[in-house]
């Protein structure tokens with residue numbers, strides 16, 4: 404079972420302004436093959452299907468616990484996309500009769516005064532945006548799709564049932580995810596996009612090390628020796644460096660469960676961090692959390708929408 408909290412795991416700053424291109428790029432971190440939906444669903448299904456739980460308890464605990472954390476990552480990616488799309492089209496109410504459509508000269512000038520030269524097609528700009536799903540099928544919001552509009556799909560889940568193979572896959576998946584985060588980071592200098600990428604780089608880094616350690620414990624092979632993959636340190640990204648240096652976020656395995664649950668995590672998450680040698684710790688608590696950002700209404704997309712009597716009167720008059 405899972406319990407939900409109305410909070411978000413990363414404190415996202417306000418964007419510099421609407422940035423639909425950055426939002427489209429970030430979709431890769433949501434619904435791409437190496438995105439957060441993939442990490443979430445891989446570990447979730449592996450935990451559902453885990454056989455020999457008692458014998459391999461530390462590995463089961465690890466996969467379950469990381470699966471829970473991944474939910475907070477799809478929330479973080481969604482929030483960043485929604486913030487970057489807020490105000491991306493003019494907030495003129497397209498259902499209001501303005502300009503030359505108004506019934507009388509008086510109404511025309513009143514509307515002109517109120518709306519100025521409001522674009523009579525407030526969604527005309529997105530026609531030139533390549534990621535039209537953000538405007539045509541959602542109200543400037545996150546979707547379970549990749550950066551090219553391909554829907555996330557279940558074939559991205561690897562759940563062979565062989566623990567060594569699944570852990571090896573998870574290690575690979577997290578390394579692929581890390582490559583994606585560092586590339587999306589470089590695609591935009593917007594503070595929202597970078598705060599989110601920086602946070603995910605650090606936490607994804609924890610998961611890479613965790614799966615490397617799990618493989619080491621299971622096979623004796625020192626997988627951590629090949630880290631980092633790709634071979635650029637998180638410390639090169641200022642937002643990630645801050646979280647590592649000031650909060651040690653790269654060394655902490657939070658527990659996303661009651662106290663008496665997943666108690667064998669520390670059999671895997673222990674010892675020195677392979678990059679800086681700091682001691683790895685399991686914290687018997689949820690991570691610090693923050694309120695969800697406010698997402699303003701977007702009337703031009705009828706979001707969330709309400710019946711506007713003026714609009715009804717306008718169309719009624721047109722139809723009679």
Ligand code: MN3
Pocket residue numbers: 439442473476603606607
């Ligand atoms: Mn993640």
